[in-house]
Amino acid sequence: NxxxxxxxxxxxxxxxQSMTLQCTQDMNHNYMYWYRQDPGMGLKLIYYSVGAGxxxxxxxxxxxxxxxxxxxxxxxRLELAAPSQTSVYFCASSYLTxxxxxxxxxxxxxxxxxx
Amino acid sequence: AQSVSxxxxxxxxxxxxSLELGCNYSYGGTVNLFxxxxxxxxxxxxxxxxxxxxxxxxxxKGFEAEFIKSKFSFNLRKPSVQWSDTAEYFCAVSSSxxxxxxxGQGTTLQVKP
Numbered sequence: 507n508x509x510x511x512x513x514x515x516x517x518x519x520x521x522x523q524s525m526t527l528q529c530t531q532d533m534n535h536n537y538m539y540w541y542r543q544d545p546g547m548g549l550k551l552i553y554y555s556v557g558a559g560x561x562x563x564x565x566x567x568x569x570x571x572x573x574x575x576x577x578x579x580x581x582x583r584l585e586l587a588a589p590s591q592t593s594v595y596f597c598a599s600s601y602l603t604x605x606x607x608x609x610x611x612x613x614x615x616x617x618x619x620x621x
Numbered sequence: 622a623q624s625v626s627x628x629x630x631x632x633x634x635x636x637x638x639s640l641e642l643g644c645n646y647s648y649g650g651t652v653n654l655f656x657x658x659x660x661x662x663x664x665x666x667x668x669x670x671x672x673x674x675x676x677x678x679x680x681x682k683g684f685e686a687e688f689i690k691s692k693f694s695f696n697l698r699k700p701s702v703q704w705s706d707t708a709e710y711f712c713a714v715s716s717s718x719x720x721x722x723x724x725g726q727g728t729t730l731q732v733k734p
Contacts, residue, residue: 510664512723522671526638534649539722541724545689546630546726546727547726548625548711548724548725548726549713549724549727551722551723553723554721564721565721565723594667596664598665602691609663609667609670610657610667610722612664612665612666613664616662
């Protein structure tokens with residue numbers, strides 16, 4: 507099993523450009539999440555999904571969009587990139603919810619720089 | 622607001638020293654508690670978790686953590702660290718109120734050989 511796969515691993519964007527971070531998991535997990543990690547700030551939840559066709563906002567959703575058309579895929583879209591979106595992005599999935607003590611499985615991260 | 626706080630941002634230890642990393646949270650209601658670790662160049666992985674029962678939980682690689690409800694704390698400990706424990710450690714909490722997993726700021730541990 508590949509687990510959670512994110513692409514690309516690195517990307518440099520110009521201000522105003524758009525892009526999509528891809529995330530796919532092969533564990534048949536219902537729950538998927540996008541976090542961003544900034545130095546000294548920990549991980550902040552951007553969006554999450556409890557199943558195909560269902561998404562919801564996390565702590566820091568502004569400037570991002572997501573979709574969940576299949577169980578496997580949960581892409582994150584940046585429509586108008588801004589320097590404040592320079593960060594490392596992590597996709598994660600879980601079989602159960604956090605509340606049900608489900609363990610999150612993380613991808614390797616995508617480092618995005620907006621100049 | 623709900624929050625998770627890790628007081629130690631950067632810890633440097635020599636091999637065989639004892640480790641304790643602090644984690645405090647501010648949540649109402651029942652909580653589930655986690656420690657995740659991120660080794661250099663790798664993705665985050667679960668170190669240990671607490672959801673009920675014995676407040677002293679043991680995880681992988683000799684780590685343990687104690688849930689002290691009265692202090693809203695879930696500190697991570699290891700009696701004797703190794704160079705391979707060099708990593709970033711994240712405390713995380715989910716509550717019955719939100720169901721979402723909220724992370725602390727992270728603590729970078731550097732173990733000198």
